[in-house]
Amino acid sequence: MSQLEKIASHVPGVVYQYRLWPDGSSAFPYASAGMQSIYGVSSQDVRNDASPVFEVIHPDDLEEVSRSINESAAQLTDWHCQYRILHPERGCIWVEGEASPEALDDGSVVWHGYIRDISERKLLELAREEESLRFESFVASTPVAMAMFDREMRCLAASESWGQLLGVGVADQLGKDHYEVFPDLPEAWRAAHRRGLAGETVEDPKSRWDRADGSYLWFQWLLKPWGMSDESTSGIIISGRDITHEVEIEDRLGHDRQEMAALLENTRVAHIALDPDLRIRRVNQAAEFLWGLDRASLIGREFWDVIPEVALSLHDAVAEAMAMGKFRELEIFVSELEKHLQVRLVPWTQGLWVLFQDITERKEAEARMQLLATTDQLTGALNRASFEGRLDAELIRFDRYRVPFSLVMFDIDHFKRVNDSFGHARGDAVLRSVVSRVRSILRGPDSLCRWGGEEFIILLPATNLAGALVIAERCLSIVAQQEFEEAGRVTISLGVAQHSAGHSVDELLRRVDENLYAAKRAGRNCIDAGRVAAQS
Numbered sequence: 001m002s003q004l005e006k007i008a009s010h011v012p013g014v015v016y017q018y019r020l021w022p023d024g025s026s027a028f029p030y031a032s033a034g035m036q037s038i039y040g041v042s043s044q045d046v047r048n049d050a051s052p053v054f055e056v057i058h059p060d061d062l063e064e065v066s067r068s069i070n071e072s073a074a075q076l077t078d079w080h081c082q083y084r085i086l087h088p089e090r091g092c093i094w095v096e097g098e099a100s101p102e103a104l105d106d107g108s109v110v111w112h113g114y115i116r117d118i119s120e121r122k123l124l125e126l127a128r129e130e131e132s133l134r135f136e137s138f139v140a141s142t143p144v145a146m147a148m149f150d151r152e153m154r155c156l157a158a159s160e161s162w163g164q165l166l167g168v169g170v171a172d173q174l175g176k177d178h179y180e181v182f183p184d185l186p187e188a189w190r191a192a193h194r195r196g197l198a199g200e201t202v203e204d205p206k207s208r209w210d211r212a213d214g215s216y217l218w219f220q221w222l223l224k225p226w227g228m229s230d231e232s233t234s235g236i237i238i239s240g241r242d243i244t245h246e247v248e249i250e251d252r253l254g255h256d257r258q259e260m261a262a263l264l265e266n267t268r269v270a271h272i273a274l275d276p277d278l279r280i281r282r283v284n285q286a287a288e289f290l291w292g293l294d295r296a297s298l299i300g301r302e303f304w305d306v307i308p309e310v311a312l313s314l315h316d317a318v319a320e321a322m323a324m325g326k327f328r329e330l331e332i333f334v335s336e337l338e339k340h341l342q343v344r345l346v347p348w349t350q351g352l353w354v355l356f357q358d359i360t361e362r363k364e365a366e367a368r369m370q371l372l373a374t375t376d377q378l379t380g381a382l383n384r385a386s387f388e389g390r391l392d393a394e395l396i397r398f399d400r401y402r403v404p405f406s407l408v409m410f411d412i413d414h415f416k417r418v419n420d421s422f423g424h425a426r427g428d429a430v431l432r433s434v435v436s437r438v439r440s441i442l443r444g445p446d447s448l449c450r451w452g453g454e455e456f457i458i459l460l461p462a463t464n465l466a467g468a469l470v471i472a473e474r475c476l477s478i479v480a481q482q483e484f485e486e487a488g489r490v491t492i493s494l495g496v497a498q499h500s501a502g503h504s505v506d507e508l509l510r511r512v513d514e515n516l517y518a519a520k521r522a523g524r525n526c527i528d529a530g531r532v533a534a535q536s
Contacts, residue, residue: 013116014038018050018099020073022107026050029110038095038115040088058084058092073109076101082118091143094122100329102362114327120144120222120239139237140170148226150235151197153178165242184212196223196236205325206243218247250349270356278303278318281351290337290356303354309336314343314354321345322352331359340364376450378428379435387449387459394461395505402501406468407512408458410438410475410494413524415454418487430484434492437482441474457512465498465529472496472527480525491525 014034020026027050028035031043041052057065061083072079079099087093099113123142136157139148145165147158155173163170166182173181179190186209192202202223210216221240225233270287272280279302283295291307303318304311311318313332321328328345340363346353374386382390394405412418412434419427431454438456439448447459458475460468472494479492495516499508511530519528 013095013114015114016099017110017112019108019110020069028053034115038087038093038117039085040090056086056088058086060084072099072101072111076103076109079111079113082122093117093119093143095119098329112329120146123239144239145241146237146239147173148235148237149178149193151233153193155181156235162240165240185209192223193236196225197233199225199233201225206247216244217242218244272303272354272356273351274303274354275351276322278322278352280306287356290358309334310341314345317343317345318352318354321347331363333363379432379450381435381439381456382447382449384449384451387447387451387457390447391459391505394459395499397461398499398501403462404464404498406460406463406465406496406498407508408460408468408472408475408494408496409451409512409516410456410458410472410492411516411520412454413491413493413520415490418490422487426485426487430487430490433482433484434479434490437478438475441471441478446471455516463498465496468496468498469527469529472529476525476527493519493524494527495519496527496529 012034014037015032016028016035017030018026018028027048028043028046031046033043035041035043035046039046039053039056041056045052054062054065065081065083068079068081071077079097079101082094082096085093085095094117095115096118097113097115099111101109101111103109123138123144123146136148139146139157139159142159143161145159145161147162148156150156154175154177156175158170158173160170163173166173168181178193179185186207188207189209192204195202203221205220207219207221208216209219219240220243221238223236223238225235226237227234267284268286270290271282271284272287273282275281279300280298283298287293288295293306298306304315310332313334314330317328317330320326325347327347329342331340331342333340338360339358340360342357342359344353344355344357346355374383375381376383397403398405412430415427415430418430435448435450435456438458442448442458445461449457449459451457458471460471463471476492476494480489483489493516495512495514495518497508497512497515499505515528515530518530519526522528
């Protein structure tokens, strides 16, 4: 077993890679040992076929899970979903999944993510919303180790798992003072109970209970106040889990640190290990190469001070990962390096691992794909679909704030003659040049679109008709000034229209189109705005 698998096998939940092919088939090429705990199936069972996982998803949740996966695949957006599992051994449990998709060349999509058991959280959320009797019924029947207490710490309800966890049957706890039943409870736990009765939620991911008989247990527990509909605190609900075995495994893993350090040192992924105070304890060669810093000068320094730009981008995520013990994955751009980085924050018992992977090539490819999807390939102007989206947004802004906007539509005069006389290559050069010159006089918020053939349209936000005419005149002038190779001078005809309240976008487009053809009928190389016309 690799060190990565050893670590993943003792992380609550399952770390996984899920792949979906265009034909609808799917599989989990990689899944940690937590797959058995979450779904009741082994990693091997789903390596080539994911159907065993979908078979144990609650029927009422299966449609939503499938829909969210397909939406994430179609839009390449992060996947997040909470749903129920009908576990063959544990019964109905709640899980929460998070993953980031990546499109592959064969048309499939692969997600890298993490799924964890949130049954305790879900059950406690339900408990807060129910009345006292329903609380008690629920607590008593839940498979989670859970107990409910009043303000005097008398046990009102407890699950069978709770009795097994503490070694005292539920019947021997109901109605009794918790401290009389367990007189050796740590003072820190009693203090947490008082905080809960004061209305505070308290969580301890790792706490030791030294029993009076000389034995001890390690616990992970969550304590929340509960109350009736008036939201007053009527008592506390405690859910717990015995983690003694996990702590013992952690201790044994400590002996393998030297071997794990060698593994991390030679990986291509940049690693930085932080202690609980966010001071750097360890870096590998890849991190030195990425940041151009010597490890001897890094050890012992605060993470925030060494790489300020990165620290600022990661501040909130690091704080959450440290406080909640939660795995985080995000992407940042580091201007100093001119690189896009994928960052993984992995909490561990002695602090936090920060993993950096260079994804610049992938992000640049995504940007190129976005450009191809939104622009006209010949001229570089927006394509029609992209322009219509901006036009719809401007209409919404007008309806909400009454900010005026206008359209300018123009056509290259006698363009067919250019193509017929000098060939399509020269005609294409004229189109590109006209677009370049018009774009040079537009403002930042303005949008230039190739509407079709030699016809173009300009969206002018926050611009009334008078302002639009000024811009149209500049377009008319700057095109007429240029001498084109072989083709000589070319001119354009322009129509201008301002959007009016109570009219649709289609009506606006019809008006600006009519004004353009009015300009062409008037002799070309001029502007028509309905009642207003300007000639070069």
